[in-house]
Amino acid sequence: MSKNVVVVGAGGRMGKTIIRYLLSGAVPDLKLIGAVDLWDCPDRDKDAGLASGAKESGVKIMTDLSALVPQTDVVIDFSSHHGTVGNAERFAKWAKPAWIIGTTGIGADGKAAIAAAAKIIPVVFAPNMSLGVNLLLALLEQAGRALKDRGYDVEIIERHHRKKKDSPSGTALGLGQAVAKGMDLDLDKVAVHGRHGMANGERPATEIGFHAIRGGDYVGDHTVIFATEGESIEISHRASSRDTFAFGALRAASWVVGKKPALYSMRDVLGV
Ligand SMILES: NC(=O)c1ccc[n+]([C@@H]2O[C@H](COP(=O)([O-])OP(=O)(O)OC[C@H]3O[C@@H](n4cnc5c(N)ncnc54)[C@H](O)[C@@H]3O)[C@@H](O)[C@H]2O)c1
Incomplete structure (x- = not known):
């Protein structure tokens, strides 16, 4: 069954690479249903596929994640420490979706908030997805x-x-x-x-x-x-290319849906 994906940080270098990969069908059980970035993102309101240099996706880059959550199975988050840590409490309150975090530079308080969320939803948190x-x-x-x-x-x-x-x-x-x-x-x-x-x-x-x-x-x-x-x-x-991180993030997204709430690493996903 197809798993619905929202990309947070959709207008960034990693967000665009992930969206290109998603739309290429490289991981066939994942479907892009939402793309989120900040209000000042130059690609705001644009089609996420076209903004990423891929085909038209029918998904616009929006600024509000909450409206998408009910139909979302997994969020892939490569945004900023503020963006990522800000979602931890909301996801824990909503008890969904599953969460893939690629964002780096998160301090001890942020990590504690993510760990608290991982008691309620499954989270894969890895500074490198390759x-x-x-x-x-x-x-x-x-x-x-x-x-x-x-x-x-x-x-x-x-x-x-x-x-x-x-x-x-x-x-x-x-x-x-x-x-x-x-x-x-x-x-x-x-x-x-x-x-x-x-x-x-x-x-x-x-x-x-x-x-x-x-x-x-x-x-x-x-x-x-x-x-x-x-x-x-x-x-x-x-x-040599961001594709390796993007493909890893998609692999993690496909793996995490349906897992028990916990804080997982990419080593759990890849079995290495
Ligand atoms: N885990 C990995 O494998 C891996 C690989 C590469 C980069 N990264 C990390 O991923 C993050 C993003 O990297 P990048 O090179 O794409 O950066 P980037 O600056 O190109 O993109 C980040 C995007 O996130 C958006 N953003 C910032 N705050 C947001 C918020 N609150 N809500 C929604 N969108 C928000 C920005 O507007 C921007 O478009 C960095 O922390 C980077 O270190 C991780």
């Missing part, structure tokens, strides 16, 4: 476990396009979290963001360093370095 990065998470946890207490320094370097608002990327933090889990470290206590000047001194063994590069049109590159005396290991992922 199969490659989610496989990397599993590999990094394993690497962290193998290299724990063996003198390997961990540094994470990421590159994104000049318009990205949050740094480091949610993906970089997720990769750091996977290594920290493997090494039995608390990422909040060991994360260091960039270095400058003398105050840092020598590098302590347990640090996990994050370095964010911004420029041009990088879709998203991440490298995790494990360096010790005598050798280093670098594990990298490069996204």
